[in-house]
Structure formats: structure tokens, C-alpha cells
Amino acid sequence: xxxxxxxxxxxxxxxxxxxxxxxxxxxxxxxxxxxxxxxxxxxxxxxxxxxxxxxxxxxxxxxxxxxxxxxxxxxxxxxxxxxxxxxxxxxxxxxxxxxxxxxxxxxxxxx
Amino acid sequence: xxxxxxxxxxxxxxxxxxxxxxxxxxxxxxxxxxxxxxxxxxxxxxxxxxxxxxxxxxxxxxxxxxxxxxxxxxxxxxxxxxxxxxxxxxxxxxxxxxxxxxxxxxxxxxxxxxx
Numbered sequence: 001x002x003x004x005x006x007x008x009x010x011x012x013x014x015x016x017x018x019x020x021x022x023x024x025x026x027x028x029x030x031x032x033x034x035x036x037x038x039x040x041x042x043x044x045x046x047x048x049x050x051x052x053x054x055x056x057x058x059x060x061x062x063x064x065x066x067x068x069x070x071x072x073x074x075x076x077x078x079x080x081x082x083x084x085x086x087x088x089x090x091x092x093x094x095x096x097x098x099x100x101x102x103x104x105x106x107x108x109x110x111x
Numbered sequence: 112x113x114x115x116x117x118x119x120x121x122x123x124x125x126x127x128x129x130x131x132x133x134x135x136x137x138x139x140x141x142x143x144x145x146x147x148x149x150x151x152x153x154x155x156x157x158x159x160x161x162x163x164x165x166x167x168x169x170x171x172x173x174x175x176x177x178x179x180x181x182x183x184x185x186x187x188x189x190x191x192x193x194x195x196x197x198x199x200x201x202x203x204x205x206x207x208x209x210x211x212x213x214x215x216x217x218x219x220x221x222x223x224x225x226x
Contacts (some may be wrong), residue, residue: 043217043219044154046215098167099158
């Protein structure tokens with residue numbers, strides 16, 4: 001049973017465009033929602049995270065939008081750059097004891 | 112400072128052999144996680160260690176998988192009688208504590224290939 005569902009599986013965006021990746025979860029006990037960025041041959045690295053008491057968090061060009069009632073959250077990458085080309089994973093956790101990851105989105109930003 | 116390190120970076124083994132994968136977490140990090148990443152899949156939780164507490168083994172896929180953490184630091188993931196479906200990248204992560212908002216730092220992973 002997939003605890004966190006992520007879409008799309010792959011995404012191609014023009015440089016300067018907006019990349020949007022969506023995730024949905026079922027367990028209302030989740031209280032921490034991080035996004036990770038992974039480059040080939042590397043481990044994932046935390047990009048940005050949100051708690052369910054806020055609806056949006058922005059860090060530079062990266063924004064998480066969180067809809068608690070719909071049990072959905074999304075990552076928006078503004079002004080996408082070729083260097084943003086990577087695989088992105090959403091995740092959800094309950095008290096940090098176990099993390100459930102989405103299946104990943106491969107983002108390609110075309111120059 | 113040094114990040115999470117894993118060894119070996121690559122491991123090729125024959126079906127039926129046992130393998131050991133090592134993780135050195137960031138010094139002072141009390142929480143340690145093992146994940147499995149298969150091609151086209153997300154990260155599958157395997158096991159979680161937090162301090163001196165009993166580990167959460169709920170993600171281990173079979174009794175062929177086991178892990179230990181010695182002295183609250185280095186961890187070893189052991190896969191006995193490897194099968195071809197065990198082929199994946201095994202990732203280790205550590206965090207300062209098991210609390211909700213502490214960042215997990217991932218190692219580069221060990222790519223396991225079972226022939």
C-alpha cells in the first residue's frame with residue numbers, strides 16, 4: 001500500500017518555467033512533509049519541508065503548498081533552471097519515526 | 112564536516128551469497144535509517160534505530176534481512192542468501208534525533224547487484 005502517491009512520474013519544463021509536482025497522502029497522523037532532491041549517483045538531500053499548521057512555505061524559488069483538508073501537498077519550482085534537473089521525492093512522516101516516500105519525479109529543464 | 116558515508120559503493124554478488132553493507136552516520140546523530148531504492152521506485156523504509164531504543168524493524172522485507180548498530184554509531188545491514196530481487200541501491204540516513212522536524216542526511220548509497 002503506497003502511503004504517499006506522487007505525480008507526475010516525469011516532467012519536462014522549459015528554462016524559466018514553473019515546475020509543479022504533486023503528492024497525496026492518506027494517513028492524517030502525518031505531521032511532517034519534506035521534499036528531497038536527488039542527483040544521479042547521490043543520496044537524496046532535503047530541499048524544503050512543511051508542517052501541517054501552515055498552508056504554504058517558500059524558500060527562494062521553491063514553494064510547498066499544503067492542503068490539509070484534501071490531504072495533498074505540492075512543490076512549485078519557479079524560474080526553473082537546467083541545474084534543477086534531478087529526481088524529486090515527497091515524503092511524509094509521523095513524529096519522525098518512519099518516513100514514507102513517493103515514487104519520485106524525474107525533472108528535466110530544457111535550456 | 113564529514114557527511115554520512117557508506118561502503119562499499121558498489122557490490123556485485125552471486126545469488127545465494129550473504130552481503131554486508133556498512134553505514135557510518137554523522138557523528139552525534141542518534142537516529143539512523145536504512146532504505147532501499149529500486150529502479151523507478153521511491154525509497155522503501157527498511158529499519159530505524161534511535162539511541163538505545165529497540166529498533167523499528169517493521170520495514171524489513173523478509174527474515175533474510177537484518178541490521179545492527181554498534182555503540183550507537185556504525186550500522187551494518189546484512190542480507191543473507193541474496194536473491195535477484197534484492198538488487199537495488201541501499202541508502203542510509205542519519206539525523207540528530209528522532210524528533211519530527213530533524214533533517215535526515217543521506218549517504219551516497221550502496222548499489223547492490225545480485226547475479
